[in-house]
Amino acid sequence: MKSSIGKGSNLGLWLLTALVVGNMVGSGIFMLPRSLAQVAGPAGVLSAWLLTGAGVLMLALVFGNLAIRKPELSGGVQMYAKSLFRENSQSSTLAGYIVAWGYWAANVAGNVAILTTFVSYLSTFFPIMTSSANLFTIANYPVKVGSFISFLVCSALLWLTHSLILRGIEETGKMNFVATAAKVIGFLIFICFTLFAFEKSNMLPLIQPRLDSNGVHVGLLGQINNAAVTTLWAFVGIESAIMFSARAKNQKDVKRATVLGLIISVIIYIGITLLVMGSLNQHELVNADKPLVDALMKVVGPSASYVMAGFDLVSLAGTTIGWIFLSAEAPHQAAKQGLFPPVFGKANRKGVPVWALTITNSLSQLFIFSVISNTINNAFNFVMLVATLSYLVPYAVSAIYQLKLVISGETYENGKGRVTDGIIAALGTLYSLWVIKAGTSDMKTFLFGVGMLVVGLILYPFVRKRRDRVSSQQTHVNGVLREQG
Template identity: 55%
Template sequence: MTRHKLGFWILTALVVGNMVGSGIFMLPRSLSAAASPAGVILAWIATGLGVLTLALVFGSLAVRKPELSGGPQIYAKELFREGSQGSLIAGFMSTWGYWVGNIAGFVAVITTFASYLSAFFPVLTSDKVWVDFGGFTLKAGNVLTFLVCSLLLWGTHAICLKGMKGAGRLNFIATATKVIGFVLFIVIALFAFQQSNIGPFLAPRTNESGETLGLLSQVNAAAVATLWAFIGVESAMVFAARARRKQDIRRATIAGLLISIVLYVGISMLTMGLLTQEQLMASQNPLVDGISAVTGPIGGKLLAGLGLISLLGSTIGWVLLSAEVPFQAAKLGVFLPSFSKENGKGMPKVSLWVSNALGQILLLSTVSGSISAAFDFIIYIATLAYLVPYLIASLYHLKLIWTGETYALRKERVSEGIIAGLAAIYSLWVIIAGTADLKTFLLGVALIVSGILFYPLLRRHRKTGNKTA
């Protein structure tokens, strides 16, 4: 049974499903806190153009180097001499960081699922104290949220173990449903938009230290949040080894990106016209609160239901992606070999179990704080884990263009060289903007560097394998 069975529509659904996940539900609040409307618009423009160059880089690399699959981080090993120590450690460390970043991604989706489920079960936000010991307070809502999140995680785990075809179809159905629903949201919001809710188009914001942020600083802050919306644009590329046609990877990446841009920009900007800035920044469910202000509680319940369907699909897509990353890396010899093991359905069983076990640990963040706080914390720790592989892919593309490998026409090298250069500059800019905060930088570095604890296991296996050979 061949694994190359993911066609254009399934791949596109994976891109849209993974991109339009938790971000579309929580970003209106995050963006309002980070920047004024002018800063938000400029951040969307910068991010949209920047991610478009990245999407073109991913698509080109998937066609030119089809043997390198599993995500943008895999190209780190190709920046060094083949078989060298530098190639091995670069491949392992970049895969480690990107893999754990992906785990943080699906945990963010799951915590958002719990947030929207609270529209039907308010007990999930209950402040009733169950345990109060020292400085630690355990509330009923936090415990119930943790249990719901855990149930969704392991339910998705069971679905994924049954095979890529079934999981991919479920993701496609959920993605199609969410796209239709969000288009309806945009139409309703267009008619209900209140310009007075926008507030000053250009107004200062303050950071956690109380410092006033000008327009450029606001754009930098919002750009990190808007980039989170586009995390997952590389999803088709991660599943390159399972694609029916290599050309579908590029087409699905571009199509998924364009669909997601329309949904994200439309919804994030229009939500600002449904709620005041104060209401938006305080909201745990900004889309539900926004539509409820227009249609009443029934509209809010319907949108919350759509959100649940959407997030179920996104959870499937993210769990699949998180398991695929170390699985493909292990097959290429730059990750722990046990992660290359499959079950009878061709699914990476060890990778699924370990990825979801780590996700379960991250879900503990919901026990001690609000859902929105957990979401923000997860974005913090995953920022560098995503941005560094994006920069790596751009640099590797530039290397191919410089050497002329896989290129026959000079015209192609020039045009793709400009795109790859812009993608590298964009990635570097967002890394600098996203890690300007010391907390973000240290957490991101700790996330990536933590992999060094397991690197000796890979070295030991490689030495054993060479002696056996």
């Protein structure tokens, strides 16, 4: 059942597709070429792209199938987690809460990766933002000039975006659409110039040595594992249409937008990555703060790179709007389903979840302090990894729920499509579990992810108590109605 939302907040196919493309093709396209080069050689990078593309396609089809077969489960991936168990049971509530919490925490961290990418490209126009000169010292820790300025810019962009989203749902969708169009124009400019500067020698040899944090040699399979987690960050956002399904004009548009958005994003990602790898040698790529701008600067010169940086900033601004919007929508829908405190469910007269937005951005502000304590590159890599792994839990749960439907036969009365959907769901589940295993091999990342879930479990008893009270009241009302009948 579609939720009650503000006037003018229904999203059509193209606005949903723009949200999917805008959210996926965001900070990843601008920073991933460098991040990938740090963990894998060209062969490892290309193999990871192919495996990730195939895996995410399975997840996209899962999301699309569920949107059509279970249109009543609109409002977020946590609904699929709840439906794995008996309705209104403690297991159902806990599963839905854990997935909603993990997804929200991932968004809070992921927003910082997008904001730091914006700052990195803004430094093209303001080189002082990369200054390593000491500004002042806090607890014997020196704060660099560039880090402090980056912190201020990230904070300003966060709260400016906050004020823009408060203008309304449809206005936010339109702004994201315009920014996505600017993004595509910028990519076309990049492709036109770098296509003719592609040097095959920059990608040779295909298999190159890489070392882990302990200085141990990493083979090709290990490089693919490491790169697979990184490439998945590029496709985080594939669920965007699902998260806004309660605001969709037509549930069929959710599947269409998901698959169409994935196809557009895959073409953009692989094409741009290959062109960057062909324009910069491996040493230049590993040390590039702004891979796309640096590649264009090498090919054309500073003037064209400034134009590219301008388009990139507009694009990243749109991505910021889309992701912060999504970050508030997730706990808002969870609250309306009784899985989050009721304050998150409140919206203003334009349908904007104002309290969810404010609390989400306040927590993102705390994460922004990582910009002061790290370089932009390190801050981006860390929050990207933590956020990506957090997203995998709801992805895996959604695929498992699709498997449950296939096995039970629910929604497959005539049996049509049951085998195909079963294969897709199984592959999507295996892919998600594989990437989780690959990403949690680093103990620091594993413990940080576990820590975020533990914090969520501390708050769960309050959610359960409220839900039990509501259920008790509903049972009482139903009993009175039966007596009157």
